[in-house]
Amino acid sequence: MVWRLLAMVLFLSATCSDTSAQALPFNVKPITEFDEPWAMTFMPDGTMLVTEKKGRMFVVNSDGEKSAVSGLPDVDYGGQGGLGDVVLHPNFSRNNLVYISFVESTRGRTRGAAVGRGQLDLTTQRPTLTNFEILWRQYPKVTGRGHYGHRLFFDNNGFLWITSGDRQKFTPAQDMQSNLGKVLRLNDDGSVPADNPFVNHAASNPLVDKAGVYGQIWSLGHRNPLGIAQDSQGQLWVIEMGPRHGDELNLVGKALNYGYPEVSNGDHYDGRSMPDHDTRPEFEAPKITWIPAISPGHLAFVTGNQFKAWKGDALVAGLGSKAIVRIRVDATQAREIERYPMDARIRSALEGPQGAIWVLEDERGASKGRLLQLTPR
Ligand SMILES: [Ca+2]
Ligand SMILES: [Ca+2]
Numbered sequence: 001m002v003w004r005l006l007a008m009v010l011f012l013s014a015t016c017s018d019t020s021a022q023a024l025p026f027n028v029k030p031i032t033e034f035d036e037p038w039a040m041t042f043m044p045d046g047t048m049l050v051t052e053k054k055g056r057m058f059v060v061n062s063d064g065e066k067s068a069v070s071g072l073p074d075v076d077y078g079g080q081g082g083l084g085d086v087v088l089h090p091n092f093s094r095n096n097l098v099y100i101s102f103v104e105s106t107r108g109r110t111r112g113a114a115v116g117r118g119q120l121d122l123t124t125q126r127p128t129l130t131n132f133e134i135l136w137r138q139y140p141k142v143t144g145r146g147h148y149g150h151r152l153f154f155d156n157n158g159f160l161w162i163t164s165g166d167r168q169k170f171t172p173a174q175d176m177q178s179n180l181g182k183v184l185r186l187n188d189d190g191s192v193p194a195d196n197p198f199v200n201h202a203a204s205n206p207l208v209d210k211a212g213v214y215g216q217i218w219s220l221g222h223r224n225p226l227g228i229a230q231d232s233q234g235q236l237w238v239i240e241m242g243p244r245h246g247d248e249l250n251l252v253g254k255a256l257n258y259g260y261p262e263v264s265n266g267d268h269y270d271g272r273s274m275p276d277h278d279t280r281p282e283f284e285a286p287k288i289t290w291i292p293a294i295s296p297g298h299l300a301f302v303t304g305n306q307f308k309a310w311k312g313d314a315l316v317a318g319l320g321s322k323a324i325v326r327i328r329v330d331a332t333q334a335r336e337i338e339r340y341p342m343d344a345r346i347r348s349a350l351e352g353p354q355g356a357i358w359v360l361e362d363e364r365g366a367s368k369g370r371l372l373q374l375t376p377r
Contacts, residue, residue: 079145227299306355
C-alpha cells in the first residue's frame, strides 16, 4: 500500500513537471499568428518570410507586421500539401533569389511537389516574386495528398538539397526510375552537379534512366523526410517521419540506402510488421529511432550564443509530440537530450539572426498557428 502510494506520488509529480510551463528554460512570446503556417526563413535585414500551406507567403517583421508577397504560383492545397518550404539563395543579398517548394497537380488528379525560384522585389509597395521559374519536379506524379517531403536546404558549398517523400506509395523509395523517397542534390539553378553519385550511370545509359532522375539522387530509401540540416562539422542530417512509430534521424551519406520500405524500426499502420533495421545490415540504420513517434516536422542546428547550453545541438519541431526536441550530435552519433512540451503541434523551430529561437505552431483545430519567439529564461 505504501509503495503504491509512493508510486502514485512519483507518477503525479512526473506528470505535473512534464506539462508545467514553469519547467521550460525559456520565455515564450507570441508574436503573431498564421493560417496553417509551414515554413519560415530570415532575410539579412532581420525580417522573415513565412509560408502558409494554402498558398500565401508574407514578409514579417519582428513585431509580427505582415505584408503578403504577390507573384506566387498556384498551389494544390489539401492533405499535407500546398505551399511548402522557403529558403534564400546563399547570395540573396546580391541576387534576391528566393526558393519555394509547393504542390502542383495534373488536372486535380495526380500531384507532385515542385521547387521554383524567383527574385523578391522589396522596392515596390507590395513585395513581389518576379521572374519565377520551376527548377525541379517530383517524378512521377501520383494520386494522394501525403508525404511530399519537399524541405529545402542550401549547404555550405552552395548546393541545393531537396528532401522528396515517398508520396505514401512505399516502393518508389527504392526505385531509381523515381525521385520519390530520396534525398536530392542540385546546383542552385536546378542542374545536376557533376559529382553526384549516380550521374555517370545516367549519362552512360539514358535508356536505363528514362526519367532523368538518376543524376539528382544523393541517397535513397527515405520515407517522408521533413527536416534537413548541416552540423558544425558540415555533416548533413535528415529527419523523417516513420511508419507506425520508428521516426528516424539519419546521417546522410553519398549513394547510401536508408532502407524504406524494406525495413523500419516502426511497423505498418495497418498492423502488419515491417522488419527492423538490424535484420538488414546492408541498409543504413538511423542514428536515432523514436518509439513512440515524435512526428518530426523540421530540423535546425543552434549556432549562436544566446542559448549557450544549446550551441551545436539540433532542434526538432514535433508535430504529434507537441514538443521541441533537442538533439546532441557527437561525431557521427546523436541522442535526444531534452524535450520541451509546447502544448501545440510544432511545425518549425529555428534560430533567428539575434540568437532567439523562432517557432511556428501548426494549425490547432479552429485556432491558428502562432509565431513564437523563445528567449532564455
Ligand atoms: Ca530507415
Ligand atoms: Ca519494424
